[in-house]
Amino acid sequence: MKSSPAVRALGVAVGAALLQLIMITAFAWPSAHLAPRRLPVVVTGPAAGPVAERLANARPGAFAVTTRPDEASARRAIADRDAYGAIVTAPTGVRVLTASAASPAVAQQLDALAQVFAPKRDAAVNAAPAVQDVVAADPDDPRGAGFGGMALPLIMSSIAGAALLTFAVRRPAWRAAGVLLFALLGGLGSAALAQGWMSLLPGPYLAIAAVVAATIAAVTCTVAGLAALGRAGLGVGGVLFLLVGNPLSAATSAPELLPRPWGEIGQYLPPGASATLLRSAAFFDGAGAARPIAVLAGWTVLGAVLLAIGARRARAVRPDADVRAPEPALT
Structure with a gap:
């Protein structure tokens, strides 16, 4: 039984309003409660x-x-x-x-x-x-506003890349190849932009590019892997990394300033791990990089596994190319 246009319009409006409340809460609540916590x-x-x-x-x-x-x-x-x-x-x-x-x-x-x-x-x-x-921020970005401003576009573009690969590339194996190429090009390009024209980050160029590439791979691969199991996976990945991971990343503050345990949880998601790893690579000669590297690698491996499962399911439902229907007999 189909619902009426009025009921559908009401449902969409209520859902959009709830989503708006969730987004406002997710992005504003952590920032409104910043204070040192251990x-x-x-x-x-x-x-x-x-x-x-x-x-x-x-x-x-x-x-x-x-x-x-x-x-x-x-x-x-x-x-x-x-x-x-x-x-x-x-x-x-x-x-x-x-x-x-x-x-x-x-x-x-x-x-x-x-x-x-x-x-x-x-x-x-x-x-x-x-x-x-004793370890100063970049003189062109002393308050870290530019550094924090990189976090959201990096995650959003990675989710968008996963969506484009999902809809444009049919085979999960080729999607995986697209993820790798996107991560490589995105890492090199974003690092050049951040260090060149915008002058936001010091440190070795290749190290910064590697961190950005690892972030893109972790987010894009996981979201594409979730989507390979069902298109709803795009929404799940967006909620997890954008609505949850980004506000808890502490890119503009510090994990210890966020309400507990959310600051710690944020460090186990790609946005938080990426911000910590970027700081380590740019300012601290890689100190403290072990955990965020492991976090990003873990999400990338999870995404690869999900893509492999999606590829196996696709092969299972795809008709055998060698089996063809018999041609009709000539009369």
Whole structure:
């Protein structure tokens, strides 16, 4: 029994309104609740113990504080991506080390934190501790706006590529070849654009291109693989990576600033893994790259498996090319 046009129009309108509410919630809610949640910070120097205690009392649950023996080891922790910043105590006072390349939003939080350790002096004296950015963001993108702006188009174009391959290429094996070619060309082109004309990312060109290519392969291969099992897979992939993965990627903030456990979950989806890996390749000489590489590789393998299953199902339902219907007898 067919539904009337009025019922269909009502259903579409209600569905679209619900989708709009979901999208607004997915994109706005994490950003509206940014705050440090066990953010890794190092404390070092002769007053490390009292400073760590004071930090814990000032912002309970906000920081995961570890102590290091000296400033050099604190700087290594930042360079190895084991911490977002450090508080260095010395007889002459307190200094705060930040890394805006890891997250400009966190660097701003640590800049504000420096005021907590300002000694009580005359208001006319500028007594705030010195703040040093030891791993700075790109000078052409100091607040990371351009870096964060790359995340959504990269994921959207990868999903669009999967949809185009699904509708334009019939055989799953050729779709897989199309995914590889798309990832290669997209990685090389996007890296050239980001490092050349827009000047958003430093670091080795081939490393940046490889990260972008790995992101495209993970998203496109998985969505194309889901679609090979049924066209509804395109919608499933879009919801998973666009409505869930992108807001939780922390590309413009940090996983530890998102409500828990969503920041951690986001790192196991391609958008979050891609943002972390791009930062590692561009600013930290590959430090902290192991997990995001494994995440992107895992999604790519999953997509390849789904494409293989789709190819097997397609062969099972495809008529044998060698079996032809008998020709009618001549009379």
